[in-house]
Amino acid sequence: GESVGLHLPTLSVQEGDNSIINCAYSNSASDYFIWYKQESGKGPQFIIDIRSNMDKRQGQRVTVLLNKTVKHLSLQIAATQPGDSAVYFCAENSKAAGNKLTFGGGTRVLVKP
Amino acid sequence: NAGVTQTPKFQVLKTGQSMTLQCAQDMNHNSMYWYRQDPGMGLRLIYYSASEGTTDKGEVPNGYNVSRLNKREFSLRLESAAPSQTSVYFCASSLERGKGGYTFGSGTRLTVV
Numbered sequence: 440g441e442s443v444g445l446h447l448p449t450l451s452v453q454e455g456d457n458s459i460i461n462c463a464y465s466n467s468a469s470d471y472f473i474w475y476k477q478e479s480g481k482g483p484q485f486i487i488d489i490r491s492n493m494d495k496r497q498g499q500r501v502t503v504l505l506n507k508t509v510k511h512l513s514l515q516i517a518a519t520q521p522g523d524s525a526v527y528f529c530a531e532n533s534k535a536a537g538n539k540l541t542f543g544g545g546t547r548v549l550v551k552p
Numbered sequence: 553n554a555g556v557t558q559t560p561k562f563q564v565l566k567t568g569q570s571m572t573l574q575c576a577q578d579m580n581h582n583s584m585y586w587y588r589q590d591p592g593m594g595l596r597l598i599y600y601s602a603s604e605g606t607t608d609k610g611e612v613p614n615g616y617n618v619s620r621l622n623k624r625e626f627s628l629r630l631e632s633a634a635p636s637q638t639s640v641y642f643c644a645s646s647l648e649r650g651k652g653g654y655t656f657g658s659g660t661r662l663t664v665v
Binding site: 471473475480481483484488528532534539542543544545 | 556593594595596597642644649650652653654655656657658659
C-alpha cells in the first residue's frame with residue numbers, strides 16, 4: 440500500500456545550527472503535506488503545510504520543500520533551539536483516496552547545547 | 553479556547569473491561585478523528601467522522617466503536633479491552649477532512665493488563 444516514511448529516525452543537532460528532516464512518500468496522487476511536531480507527553484502540533492502545486496513554503500524559522508519528481512519532502516529549521524527538541528512527523532493527504540491523511544513514523548530531533 | 557479536550561489522561565483496564573474515551577472540540581470543526589500511537593508505528597487512524605452524523609472506519613477499527621454525539625463531541629469505546637489495545641490514543645479535529653492541519657488533543661495513555 441501507499442506509505443509515508445522518514446530516512447532518519449534520530450537527528451542530533453548543535454544549538455544554533457540548521458536542522459533538516461527528510462521524508463519520502465510513495466503516493467504520487469498525494470496533494471497536500473503537513474509537518475507536525477510532538478513534544479514528550481503531548482499531542483502532535485501543526486507546524487507548516489504545503490500543497491502539491493508548490494515547491495517551497497516558509498514559516499517562522501521553518502521551511503518546507505517539496506520535490507514531486509523524487510517524491511521527497513523536507514523540513515528545515517533555522518537556528519535550532521532547545522525547544523525544537525521533539526519528534527517530527529510528516530503526513531500526506533490524498534484527495535483521490537478520500538482525503539486520507541497518512542502519517543510517517545517520525546524523526547526525533549535532539550538539540551545539543 | 554481549549555481546542556481539543558480528551559478525557560481521561562491515563563487509564564488502566566483489566567482484560568475484558570470496557571471504557572469510553574471522551575473527546576470534545578470547541579473550534580466548530582466538522583471532522584473529527586481517533587488515532588492510536590504505538591512505538592515505531594506512528595499514528596494510525598482508528599475511526600473518523602467527516603461530519604456530524606457520519607462515522608467511518610480507518611486503518612485499525614477492530615475492537616473499537618465510535619459515536620459522534622454532536623458537532624463538538626466524538627467518543628471512542630472499547631467494548632472488551634485487550635492487551636493489544638495498550639497505546640496512546642489521540643483525538644483530533646479539522647475544519648474539513650483533507651483541508652488544513654489537524655488539531656490534536658493531549659492524548660490518553662491506556663494500559664490493558
